[in-house]
Amino acid sequence: MRKAFYNPARKLSAALVIVLFSVTGMAGSAYARSAPDSFADMAERLLPAVVNISTSQLVADRQGPDFQFPPGSPFEDLFRDFMERNGQGKDGDKAPHQHRATALGSGFIISPDGYIVTNNHVIDGADEISVTLHDNETLPAKLIGRDPKTDVALLKVEPKKDLPFVKWGDSDKARVGDWAMAIGNPFGLGGTVTAGIISARNRDINQGPYDDFIQTDAAINRGNSGGPLFNMDGDVIGINSAIYSPSGGSVGIGFAIPSAIAESVVDQIKEYGRPRRGWLGVHIQTVTDDIADSVGLDEAYGAMVADVTKDGPAAKAGIKQGDIILKFDGKKVESMRRLPRIVAETKIGKAVDVELWRDGKKKDVTVDLGELKEDTSADNTTKDKPEQQQTKPSGETTIDALGLKVANIDDELRQRFNLTDDTEGVIVTDVDTASYSAEKGVRPGDIILEASHQSVKDVAEVEKAVKAAQDDGKRTILMLIETSAGPRYFGLTLDKKDK
Known part of the structure; x- marks a missing residue:
């Protein structure tokens, strides 16, 4: 049917x-x-x-x-x-x-x-x-x-x-x-x-x-x-x-x-x-069980901030990428899709109390809510990221715990994945199709921007973050990854999936 x-x-x-x-x-x-x-x-x-x-x-x-x-x-x-x-x-x-x-x-x-x-x-x-x-x-x-x-x-x-x-x-x-x-x-x-x-x-x-x-x-x-x-x-x-x-x-x-x-x-x-609707100025995503586990949140609820609009109400209030919005104007955010409605129904210009989860603990901020304009939208420009295999890039490293191959961005990779000159981070060059990372939606051409809330500029920093998470006995690691649809947080399981 x-x-x-x-x-x-x-x-x-x-x-x-x-x-x-x-x-x-x-x-x-x-x-x-x-x-x-x-x-x-x-x-x-x-x-x-x-x-x-x-x-x-x-x-x-x-x-x-x-x-x-x-x-x-x-x-x-x-x-x-x-x-x-x-x-x-x-x-x-x-x-x-x-x-x-x-x-x-x-x-x-x-x-x-x-x-x-x-x-x-x-x-x-x-x-x-x-x-x-x-x-x-x-x-x-x-x-x-x-x-x-x-x-x-x-x-x-x-x-x-x-x-x-x-x-x-x-x-x-x-x-x-x-x-x-x-x-x-x-x-x-x-x-x-x-x-x-x-x-x-x-x-x-x-x-x-x-x-x-x-x-x-x-x-x-x-x-x-x-x-x-x-x-x-x-x-x-x-x-x-x-x-x-x-x-x-x-x-x-x-x-x-x-x-x-x-x-x-x-x-x-x-x-x-x-x-006329309230406007917070954030791009949000669902808090999955893996993400909740990786940030130390006991329950998977709230809305995770994947990106913050420059000079928007959230940015002015100090809300950061990676924060999880738990309450807005006294109302619990049971799920990600609940937040847009709560914000839209809140009076424009109101000073709103927002409860966040940041660095393993709760934090309160106050936001002066703006007005949503029809042209206020995310920059969802997608990048053409062909996945055809070519010669192995220099510096490519396999991270077995994640089922990923990653590399520092060089001219060859910029050309292969159609990256701009100012693109920074660590690029995913291959994904084990049997891995949890593949299951979560990580794809070749994605750019790793952060690992465990720390910016990463080269492969060594990614490896260091993964090892630190393993040494701490964590089951997952939180990563901010630039995908074709924009930046997104992933709670990646630190285990190679059985084939």
Whole structure:
């Protein structure tokens, strides 16, 4: 079975399509609620605040078949007339055509004056957006702003009278097993109610940097995207956004953007026309068990700083490459992917207390948080590092404990691995395919920059660091290695793997 995330708001043109749907959420309580006798009263109250969204845009295409009859064919004149009538030039030259493509989705009203929330992918690329209310009145909608990173968009209509609306709930209180109800516009049918439970929390489906989806088994299908997921108090705890399905239809695995993320994004779009997020200025990576062991951390948690942006908030606060961020603004960083969301949701300009792990002990620093700009990104320029074998470089040394061959960088190696003149460090020239280093992702052409938090400039310093770690009885050694994707820390096992 293949996994597919389908997009109900886009035209279906292939076997796999991207669909976004909703997840269920509920207000938590000390004890589980009993199953409701009926969802009818709640559905009747909430249906008027859920809308159908239709979009259209001009799409370029080409008319006519991609073939020609040969010169002299009895069908040549007929073929030419057909092409010209369909907007193509003589001799079958293809002229561009445009047609208006339409798509359907869902949304919900959050204020009586006509603010409507939906998914970004529902309205992405549209030049016309219209909203159909529960009483079948259709109004043109204006796009106030959108956020592709969380897949949230805010629209505005101008109603003649106050509209029914729904309130945000607290998705953080939603518990696995709570009942939830989704309302939306599946397949353009409008006003459809489905119910289920919250199946899981904190799902990462690789849709964006702030993934933290609620999973639900309430039926979600194409067209449900942008619709609300309600708890049993009738409050919105999620925006239906995506489904897991091999066919495009509901199989009981849907995902919703939690209100804890969506509400703040919507408020910022409403105030500024765009989301405003905190910025720390670090590139981070997962703290693996091997990395935790190599730095003396009892538990593998937090986010390891692989690189620090020059003159960014982290650099100004003294955060260094190799630090592990354990807490941010009083919140424990359970995993690497948790930190970007915590930072993004923190008030810009706030003086934030950060707890680090450095040199085998905890350290506290204070960071004045900056604002994330759209062009603020890592320098992820990749280097072309061909792995073809050539003559053995002078000074090449085998480090059996790591399953690596390393060498000092010389002109021959700069040319072979396409290195710049200012590249420093120790280059990996070969990796034993049966070694733990190969398993962790170390490749020929990678540059060893640090060993046990000490800069290394030649092979002898790498060998010295490895021996010192072995003499200290360590099972792993921490190394900072420049890979094709940028600098990254590796906790390398000091044992040759059995073949």
